[in-house]
Amino acid sequence: MRLNDISRGTGLEGHGICNANLIYWTPPTSVLYELIVKRGEGLLSHLGAVAVKTGHYTGRAANDKFIVDEPSCHDHVAWGKVNRPFDPAKFDALYDRMCAYMHGRDLFVQDCYAGADKEHRLPIRVITENAWHSLFARNMFVAAEPEELENHSPHFTVINMSHFHALPTVDGTNSETFIIINFARKMIIIGGTSYAGEIKKSIFTILNYLLPIQKKILPMHCSANVGPKGDSAVFFGLSGTGKTTLSADPNRSLIGDDEHGWDDKGVFNFEGGCYAKIINLSKEAEPEIYETTRRFGTILENVAIDIHSRRIDLNDDSFTENTRASYPLTHIPNIVKSGCGAHPVNIIMLTCDAFGVLPPIARLTPEQAMFHFLSGYTAKVAGTEAGVTEPSATFSTCFGAPFMALNPTVYGELLRTKIARHKVTCWLVNTGWSGGAYGVGSRMKIGYSRALVNAALDGTLDAGPFAKDNFFDLDIPTTCPGVPADVLNPRNTWEDKAKYDETATRLVGMFKENFKKYAPHVSSEVAEVM
Incomplete structure (x- = not known):
């Protein structure tokens, strides 16, 4: 089927979808805009962006995500709280009902790719009932050229019927909402939620499963950019730590803002857009x-x-x-159009420390880098979730636990190997609080964070003097252009030094307790970082 074709009921029979009404096949942005407005899915805002609402779910439904437990993946998936098993027969029954739901409905199809590197990209298909979800897929994944669409054969298909709801007592789901991955059927089905992030993160989960097993490629929840000298940098970080903000630097070209792979040639973007x-x-x-x-x-x-x-x-x-x-x-005006970059020279691990005790930047040894990568620390602050009244530590392994289908040490070992092979310098950057914990201190100025990151990337910090932190055993630079010297050591910014010592000791204890589950699988040097 050719680009922009609109047909009745053809081309989707291979997915078990029959008797659909109009099928809009890889429509361009202009057509989708017209349909979004015509169908009442969104409003055209001043200057041209389209505004939509997602209803009840304004974020990921983490408790409603499952992986079908079948022979091809049973021995590979790290089953547990994140990767919940789902019965294959229940999946088939739920999908049959989903196909029946699609009878007589208009559907939107985007044929595209996950991965900018043509050697490793995954052909995918995204089928939705909302025009704006189709535009989201068109924005977020790598577009196929018109000639590629003629023979596009998806290796994985996402079917998102946001208004179709499961029956938990019948279907075995946690609620009416579901995100279910089936590796055997090469399919992801989504229902009961309009939050578009489920589409992109389900494909990220697929890549996190396939690439390490099949190609020894490290999938990363990170942004990446490249400097004028071709020096790539990778920014790991959870939501709210500044990953997108700090990588969007006018003096460096953006490779991508959220998901990348690291192969034998360098880093490459999984996506064609940003979700900031x-x-x-x-x-x-x-x-x-x-x-x-x-x-x-x-x-x-x-x-x-x-x-x-x-x-x-x-x-x-x-x-x-x-x-x-x-x-x-x-x-974005300054991008790497190919979506690919060389091996990173620097890795930045971002954290938002609401306890206010981590330094704004510290240089990591390879052992510390693996420790902090597996820890994936950041902190929630009071008011962001019901019941959270003071800062609480969050440890999300590999800075993306909800999307990591394999044992975390698989990703950690790949990172360790690549850091050693390419002699990468690693940094821990705290974009959180200084001068006290949340409620007492203040958030680190973004200008300071930018100055610190820039000094790390251009080699200024690595060449300068360092002091040793007594709690986290980190190397802290003592000077940085554009940043007051007293800001660099967090203890100096606290009026109550005893309170700082108490808080830092408590956070060290949290790190150690969290890392116990990884200790048997890593070297003693990594396990004893703290």
């Missing part, structure tokens, strides 16, 4: 991302909009703090 968190987005601090919110082709998810003037309010969190913008990478 934009609550309180500042034109002054983040000009490149800010401009994308005013562009045709951008989806503004759960962003407040005035229905009369159609102007948006990026500071309004009345729908959610997790407001998002989905836009193609080409909306």
Whole structure:
């Protein structure tokens, strides 16, 4: 089927989908815009972005994600709280009902790729009932050329029927919502949620499973950019740590903002777009991302909009703090068009420490890098979740536990090997609190974080003097251009030094307790980092 064809009921029989109404096959952005407005799925905002709402779910439904437990994956998946098993017969029955739901409905299909490197990319198909979800897939994945669409054969298919709900007592799901991966049938089915992030993260989970097993490629939840000298840098970090913000640097070219692979040639983007968190987005601090919110082709998810003037309010969190913008990478002026870069010279591991005791930047040994990669530490602050009244530590292995289908040490060992082989310098950067914990201290200034990262990437910090931290055994630079010297050592910023010592000791204990589950699988040098 050719690009932009609209047909009745053809081409999807291989997925068991029959008797659909209109099928919009890889429609362009302009067609999807028209349909989003015509179908009442969203509003056209001032200057051209389209604003949509996701309803009840404004983030991932982590407790509703499953992997079908079948012979091909049974011995590989790290089953547990994150990777919950699902019965194959239950999957088949649920999917049969889902296919029946699609009878007579308009469907939207995007044939595209996951992975910018043509040697490793995964042909995928995304089938949705909402036009805006189809635009999301078009933004977020790597577009197929018109000639490639003629013979596009998906290796995995995502079927997202957001208004179709499961029956938990019948289907074996946790709720009416479900995200279920079936490696044997090469399929992902999603229902009961309109949050578009489920589409992209389900494909990320697929790549996290396939690439290490099949090709010894390290999949990474990270952003990446490259400097004027061709020096690539990788930024690991959980949501809210500054991964997208710090990698969008006007002096460096962006490879991608969220998901990458690291193979024998270097790093490559899994995606063709960005999915940036934009609550309180500042034109002054983040000009490149800010401009994308005013562009045709951008989806503004759960962003407040005035229905009369159609102007948006990026500071309004009345729908959610997790407001998002989905836009193609080409909306960013300074990008690596190929989506590929050389082996990284530097790795930045980002954390938002709400306890305020980690230094704003520290150089890591290879053993410390593996320790912090497996730990994946950040912290939640009071008010972000019900019941959270003080900072609480969050450990998300490999900085992306919800998407890691294999044992974490598989990814950790791949990272250790690549760091050693390519002599990569690793840094831990705290974009969280300074001068005290959340509620007492203040958030690290983004200008300081940028200055520290820039000094790390251009070699300034590595060449300068370091002091040893007494709690986390970290090497802390003593000077950095553009950053006051007293900010570099977090203890210096606290008025109550005894309180700092007590808080730092408590966080060290949390690190140690969390790492006990990895200790039997790593070297003693890594296990005894703290």
